[in-house]
Amino acid sequence: MLSYTEWKHVFKLDPAKELSDEDLEAICESGTDAIIIGGSDNVTLDNTISLLARVRRYSVACALEVSTLDSITPGFDYFFIPTVLNAGDPRWITGMHRQALKEYGTMMNWEEIVTEGYCILNSDAKVSSLTEADTALNQEDVEAAAMLADRLFHLPVFYLEYSGVYGDPAIVKACADTLKDARLFYGGGIKTTEQAAEMAAFADTVVVGNIVYEDVKAALKTVKAVKNNGSDDGKNV
Numbered sequence: 001m002l003s004y005t006e007w008k009h010v011f012k013l014d015p016a017k018e019l020s021d022e023d024l025e026a027i028c029e030s031g032t033d034a035i036i037i038g039g040s041d042n043v044t045l046d047n048t049i050s051l052l053a054r055v056r057r058y059s060v061a062c063a064l065e066v067s068t069l070d071s072i073t074p075g076f077d078y079f080f081i082p083t084v085l086n087a088g089d090p091r092w093i094t095g096m097h098r099q100a101l102k103e104y105g106t107m108m109n110w111e112e113i114v115t116e117g118y119c120i121l122n123s124d125a126k127v128s129s130l131t132e133a134d135t136a137l138n139q140e141d142v143e144a145a146a147m148l149a150d151r152l153f154h155l156p157v158f159y160l161e162y163s164g165v166y167g168d169p170a171i172v173k174a175c176a177d178t179l180k181d182a183r184l185f186y187g188g189g190i191k192t193t194e195q196a197a198e199m200a201a202f203a204d205t206v207v208v209g210n211i212v213y214e215d216v217k218a219a220l221k222t223v224k225a226v227k228n229n230g231s232d233d234g235k236n237v
C-alpha cells in the first residue's frame, strides 16, 4: 500500500450516495492511489461499513475521512481527521475532536491518523454551511491559512476545499509555494482532464469526488491526467 504521502490522485466516495458494483470496480481498479470514504451529510455507521466492505474487494488503499462520531469504525488504512481552519463554529475546529478523543483516545493507533487542515472556499458547499466557514478570503488570507496549518500547527495536510466548484489555480499555486512540509490536497469541481492536470501541477494530491456520480467515464480519465502532470517537489516522501 502506498503511504498517503505519495498519493497523487484520490477518489472521494460518499457513503450516502449510490454507486453500482460495476462503477465501483472501475474506480477502484483505475490506478488511483486511494479511496477516501467521506461526506458532509447522511453519513452513518451502516453506509460507511457497507462501502468499506465493497472497496475492500480491491487492493487500493482506503481511508475514512471522519465527519461524524457515529461513523467511526475500524478497518481502514488511514483515518483522516479534518479540522476546518476557517470554521465559524468551533466544534469543527477542535470541539468534536475533543469529544472523540474522550471516547477513542486510549485505543488509537496514531500511525493511522492524519490530520487535515481544511480551508473551505466555496460558500455554496454543504460543508461550508455546516461549519459556518468564513469563505470571503483573498489570496493573502488563504496563504496565511496555509502557513497556519504548516508552520504554526505542523499539520501533515493542508486541504484546499472548493467542494462542488472548480477552484482558482492561482490560489492553489500560492499555497503550493507557501507550504514547506504539509502536503497540499486540492478538491473541488474537477470534471475534465484539463482541470485535473492543471491542479496536479500545484497540488500534491488531487481529490476527485462528485463527478464519479455524474459521469464515471470522465472521472476515470482524471487518473492519468493527474499522474502525467503531477507536481514533483519531493516533499515528505
Ligand SMILES: CC(C)=CCC/C(C)=C/CC/C(C)=C/CC/C(C)=C/CC/C(C)=C/CC/C(C)=C/CC/C(C)=C/COP(=O)(O)OP(=O)(O)O
Binding pocket: 014, 038, 039, 040, 041, 065, 066, 067, 068, 069, 072, 073, 074, 079, 081, 082, 083, 084, 092, 093, 096, 097, 098, 100, 101, 104, 107, 108, 109, 118, 125, 126, 127, 128, 130, 131, 161, 163, 164, 210
Ligand atoms: C478503534 C478505532 C475505530 C479507532 C478509530 C480512531 C479514530 C479515527 C478516532 C477519532 C479521532 C478524532 C479526533 C475524530 C474527530 C471527530 C470529528 C467528527 C471531527 C470533526 C470533523 C469535521 C471538521 C467535519 C466537518 C465536515 C467535513 C470537513 C467533512 C469532510 C468531508 C467533506 C468536506 C465532504 C464534502 O462535502 P460536500 O461537498 O459539502 O457534500 P456533497 O458533495 O454531498 O455536496
Ligand SMILES: O=P(O)(O)OC[C@@H](O)CO
Binding pocket: 012, 161, 162, 163, 164, 165, 186, 187, 188, 189, 190, 207, 208, 209, 210, 211
Ligand atoms: O466533489 P468534488 O467537487 O469533486 O470535490 C472533491 C472533494 O474535495 C470534496 O470533499
Ligand SMILES: [Mg+2]
Binding pocket: 163, 164, 209, 210
Ligand atoms: Mg461532495
